[in-house]
Amino acid sequence: MxxxxxxxxxxxxxxxxxxxxxxxxxxxxxxxxxxxxxxxxxxxxxxxxxxxxxxxxxxxxxxxxxxxxxxxxxxxxxxxxxxxxxxxxxxxxxxWIPGVRPDLGSEPALERFGRAAAELSTALAAVAPTDAPFDWRGGPLEDVPDVTALARDLMAAGLDADRAKVLRAGLDRALAAWAGIAGRLPQQVVHADLAPSNVLVAPDTGEVTGILDFEVAGYWLRAIELTVALALTGSTRGPDWPRRAAALTRGGAWGARLTADELHALPDLIVVRAAGSTLWRSTRWRRGQSSLAEVAERLDTLAAVLRWRSGAGAALGDVVAGA
CATH class of the missing domain: 3.30.200.20 (Phosphorylase Kinase; domain 1)
Structure with a gap:
């Protein structure tokens, strides 16, 4: 057509x-x-x-x-x-909603992003689960495929062995983390994909003018909104990640919005989210909707997240609470 x-x-x-x-x-x-x-x-x-x-x-x-x-x-x-x-x-x-993609290179820009995320979270809390496209309560790892077969298929298509090892290690770590989280944290409808590419700002003031792309919105963990915002804005990467993470969470007063259990779970939720994103992209690759390069990119991100979680990432909950 x-x-x-x-x-x-x-x-x-x-x-x-x-x-x-x-x-x-x-x-x-x-x-x-x-x-x-x-x-x-x-x-x-x-x-x-x-x-x-x-x-x-x-x-x-x-x-x-x-x-x-x-x-x-x-x-x-x-x-x-x-x-x-x-x-x-x-x-x-x-x-069409007017605006440009946000430049998140400064703390005020991150604060505005975090404030908009918190405002959206409050509004979504009143939305019924039946008025959301998805029910994510089983988590992004609910239907894990045969990882050995998936890795074999990816390597046959040209993926290197090191990245294939990351797939197994990342899923093992994420599944163990999810076992300690599932069913234990507050839930509501969430956007679940608050990336800078889904946010528009005024070019002169930087104030958020629009939030787009609710196609993966669903009933899930309330804390996943902050988790995704931190991950997709790069606020858990690089040597100065605590400063960036503090700025984003300070903008939405997330340290006061979340419970102690939610704050404690944030580092593991970052891992779960990265592993889920990798599986999502791998599934699309098998359907011919994504390239092998896109899967490799997700695996590189997952590898970086695993290194971060094994090192300084454990402090994320304290960074958010302190902000």
């Missing part, structure tokens, strides 16, 4: 300009421009129609929550719905 045919269902004129967006490794996303307006068109590769509709219910709740930033607004189609079917997956069209 041609994009022009899909767009006609939203009354977008045939002469609209359509081009790929800068980011979006899990879906096909395009910027659509016509008559002085812009939209983002997304073809979902990881969600079915029911999950997309749940995402839209979640977004409707958030738009009524009085947030200081915007979230995607699905545009209604001619038939009154907000989802179109296509051979590539469910399709949605949302109004």
């Amino acid at each position: 041609l994009l022009t045919e899909l767009l006609a269902g939203w009354r977008i004129p045939p002469g609209a300009h359509v081009g790929p967006t800068e980011a979006g490794s899990n879906n096909h996303t395009f910027r659509v421009t016509a008559d002085g307006r812009s939209w983002c068109l997304r073809i979902s590769q990881n969600m079915d129609r029911a999950q997309v509709l749940a995402e839209h219910r979640l977004l409707a709740r958030l738009r009524r929550a009085g947030l200081s930033f915007a979230v995607p607004t699905p545009e209604p189609r001619i038939d009154g719905g907000t989802v179109a079917d296509s051979p590539g997956g469910p399709v949605t069209l949302c109004a």
